[in-house]
Amino acid sequence: MRYEERAIGFDCGGDALFGILSLPAAPSVSRRGVLVVVGGPQVRTGSHRQFTLLARALAAAGTPVLRFDYRGMGDSEGAMRGFDSVDEDVRAAIDRFQQEVPGLEEIVLWGLCDGAAAGALYAPRDARVRGLVLLNPWVRTDEGAARATLKHYYRGRLLDAGLWKKIASGRFDLLGAARSFVGVARSALRPPQEAAQCGAALPERLHASLSRFPGKVLVLLSGADLTAQEFSVVAEAPHWRTLLATPRFARRTLPKADHTCSRREWHEQMTAWTAEWLAAW
Structure with missing residues (x-):
């Protein structure tokens, strides 16, 4: 299936945000769409066009995808903010996504690194979000x-x-x-107690958020990436093991891949896993 793309703009707190909407070329009623939540500082194309290629591949497979720039990043206006302060940006993007794609009811947030963390923190606050894809999620602490x-x-x-x-x-x-x-x-x-003073609360914040989120979650990990390895260490804790073992969680690891899946075969495998997971529910 082919795809088509168009640029869109929308408001967030008085600032203009801009994104690219990738749509299946064949007319269809899409109930589920993917919103790419970028990491920072990052723009909607992604490293080596990672998000662009992902969006086009998923759209060609029948799933509409929106990728956009946060306030203060890329083409968007406003002040730059951290990954845990972008709830308004994500909500505004979902609102516009639904306006552009009539019948869109379910949103899957797809994020890399702190974009994955941002999506995980946001998800339980919006009933429209039914799924999460977390690639090398950011759980950084000095101890971890x-x-x-x-x-x-x-x-x-x-x-x-x-x-x-x-x-x-x-x-x-x-x-x-x-x-x-x-x-x-x-x-x-x-x-x-000393580690907590260095920001060790982040893994627990993510655990609490994912515990409240009732939707499905796909965790994708790169075997040759320190961020992914840190998540794996965090995930060894009993409460994390219990959470990740529930049926709504799926986990895939690509042993030799780096943080952004920079090789073509790595990117295509992560994209294929995403497409298969989306089609399975």
Whole structure:
């Protein structure tokens, strides 16, 4: 199926926002649409046209997609804001999406990194949102990043034959590496009350929000990405394991992919997983 695109503008708090609507070319009544919630600082095209290609592929498969710029980003007016302060932007985009696509009843928010976090925080506040696709969701804390680094980076380095060759030849800064390791280890082992002062509430905010959200959730993770690895560490906690094990959650991992799925085969796999998931319910 082919697709067509058109630019649209809409108001949010007195500022003009702009986006691109991708529609199936064949006339159809679409009850479900995908709104791409970009990460920041980012614009509606995405890194290496990631969101553009995603929107076109989904539209060609029959699902309308809207991608837009937050206030203060890209072509949109207003002051730049953080990912946890874009509820008004997302709501205004959904309102306009429904105006442009008659009969649209269900919205799926698709986000990368802090765009995924923004979508997860927004979802339970709007009954029109029935689904979430979270690619490498942002749950960053100093403690969590350190634990992910210990588990994934240092473990891999110890198994790297090249590292031991450098050590044996005297070309490795052993003292500097030891200092770095100690610093990471201290962050990973920081007491909970001290970690909370460093922003450790974000994983719990996301957990609470996803627990309240009654819709379906697809979690997509890149195996070679620290942000995804940190989410995996967070997800090992008992309350996260319980939540993710419920039938409304699905999880897919692409082992060698980077944060933005920069290779064609990685992008196409993530897009295919999204399309299959959308068609399954």
